[in-house]
Structure formats: structure tokens, C-alpha cells
Amino acid sequence: MRIDILSLFPRMFEGPFGESIVKRAVDAGLVSIFIHNFREFAHDKHGTVDDYSFGGGEGMVLKPEPLFEAVESIRATLGDSAGPVILLTPQGRLFCHQIAQELSRQQNLILICGHYEGVDERVRQHLATDEISIGDYVITGGELAAMVVVDAVVRLLPGALGSDRAASEDSYAKGFLEYPQYTRPRVYRGWEVPEVLLSGNHQEIARWRMEQAIERTLLRRPDLLAKASLSKEDRELADKIKARKGFN
Numbered sequence: 001m002r003i004d005i006l007s008l009f010p011r012m013f014e015g016p017f018g019e020s021i022v023k024r025a026v027d028a029g030l031v032s033i034f035i036h037n038f039r040e041f042a043h044d045k046h047g048t049v050d051d052y053s054f055g056g057g058e059g060m061v062l063k064p065e066p067l068f069e070a071v072e073s074i075r076a077t078l079g080d081s082a083g084p085v086i087l088l089t090p091q092g093r094l095f096c097h098q099i100a101q102e103l104s105r106q107q108n109l110i111l112i113c114g115h116y117e118g119v120d121e122r123v124r125q126h127l128a129t130d131e132i133s134i135g136d137y138v139i140t141g142g143e144l145a146a147m148v149v150v151d152a153v154v155r156l157l158p159g160a161l162g163s164d165r166a167a168s169e170d171s172y173a174k175g176f177l178e179y180p181q182y183t184r185p186r187v188y189r190g191w192e193v194p195e196v197l198l199s200g201n202h203q204e205i206a207r208w209r210m211e212q213a214i215e216r217t218l219l220r221r222p223d224l225l226a227k228a229s230l231s232k233e234d235r236e237l238a239d240k241i242k243a244r245k246g247f248n
Contacts, residue, residue, distance in 0.1 A: 001104075002031070002108045003033045004074045004111070006071070007037065013146075021155050022154050031160075034074075036070055041069040042065075043065055048063070059116055062114065063120060064122045064123050068123070078108055081108055083106040084103070084106060084130050085130070087123065087131045088145040088146055089118070091131060093133065100152040104154075104157055111149065115142065134148050175229055176216075176224050176225055179209040180216075182197060186198070214241055218238070218242065222247075
């Protein structure tokens with residue numbers, strides 16, 4: 001996979017992409033990540049990439065020329081394999097595990113980091129093929145959003161976690177939150193690990209984990225459970241938990 005990121009602050013990516021899962025995936029040849037400073041595509045000697053908004057208003061707006069020409073330069077090297085052009089913006093569709101899975105199946109991604117008051121609308125209309133937001137809040141620029149998207153996508157690439165099963169056990173992977181996890185010591189400050197996890201009965205452990213995952217999702221994110229694809233047995237289990245806990 002190849003990911004190209006357009007940013008005015010490329011050094012912001014050095015730390016996050018130089019450690020942990022993303023770095024290991026890059027070192028293993030699973031993904032190549034290129035950071036482009038689109039100021040290099042500005043048309044004047046000052047490297048101007050923003051200007052005042054027509055009609056007035058606070059803040060500056062990113063100009064279309066540097067972004068169009070930066071993306072076109074990347075696409076020229078990719079040819080027919082060029083993938084989606086994604087604008088990171090608070091106005092985009094809300095990022096989730098399913099979108100990360102969708103993007104992980106692409107051969108190439110181009111991410112545009114928005115800034116200032118926003119981007120010229122022609123970038124949205126005629127350059128970006130998708131718009132993504134990482135939450136209902138505003139951050140300084142699209143760099144942090146791009147880091148989140150890249151991390152979520154890269155860890156889904158086959159081999160990135162060492163075991164493809166690891167990603168399938170994550171929260172959201174099956175449509176609900178993950179079950180509680182425990183490790184040694186068995187007793188810490190009087191708090192004991194649930195006995196079922198020490199039983200060696202894998203069927204009972206699996207049932208306990210499913211029950212805990214469903215209960216946790218009901219308590220914290222009932223909206224997820226309403227959309228989750230559950231088996232008949234799991235749906236019956238969810239109904240029993242709802243009745244026991246007094247959920248409507």
C-alpha cells in the first residue's frame with residue numbers, strides 16, 4: 001500500500017510514524033508513506049498557499065492551485081492505480097472502523113490536511129473524492145486527523161500486527177466493544193481475576209467474553225449494538241442481559 005499525505009507541517013509526522021505499528025509496517029514493506037509539503041506548489045516566491053475569503057469573514061482559506069497541482073503530480077506517478085483523494089475536514093463523514101476497513105483495501109490513498117478557515121470549495125467539488133472527520137470537534141489542522149486515519153488503516157493490513165486475528169478481536173471489529181482483559185498477577189490489591197478465565201474451559205471463556213462485550217456495549221455504546229451483526233444465540237444473550245440489567 002502507498003499513502004501520500006499533503007501537509008503544510010510535514011515534520012509533525014516524524015514522531016507518530018517513526019514508532020510502533022506504523023514504523024514496523026513501513027520497515028516490513030507493507031506500506032510506503034510519503035509526506036508532501038504542498039507549499040512547494042505555490043505560485044509565488046513567498047510560497048503563499050492561503051488567501052482572504054471572497055465575501056469577507058474571519059480566517060484565511062487554502063488556495064486551490066497548490067492542492068490541485070500537488071495531487072496531480074502524485075497521480076502522474078501512480079497512473080491508473082491512483083486511489084481516493086481524501087480531505088480531512090470536520091465536515092466529512094465520521095471516521096469509524098468500517099471506513100478504516102474500506103480504506104485498507106485500497107492500493108493507494110492521498111490525504112489532504114486541511115488548515116486555517118478551510119479550503120476553497122473547488123477542492124471539495126472537483127479534487128477530493130471523499131471527506132473524513134475524526135470527530136465532532138475542531139482541531140488546529142488535518143495532520144492529527146491524518147495520523148489517526150493512517151494508524152487505523154495500517155494496523156488492518158495483513159501482517160501489520162503479526163497476527164491477522166489480533167485486529168479481528170479489537171473493539172468495533174465485530175460491531176461492539178471489546179471484553180475486559182486481565183493478566184498477571186492473579187490477585188492485585190485484593191482484586192481477583194474472574195475465575196472463568198482461569199478454568200481452561202475455552203467454551204465458557206468465549207461465552208463469558210461475549211457476554212461481557214455485549215454488556216459493556218449496552219452500557220457505553222448501545223447505538224453500536226443496535227447496528228451489530230449478531231448471531232441468533234448472541235441476540236438472545238443480549239436480550240437476557242437487557243432484562244437482567246433493566247434495559248428497555
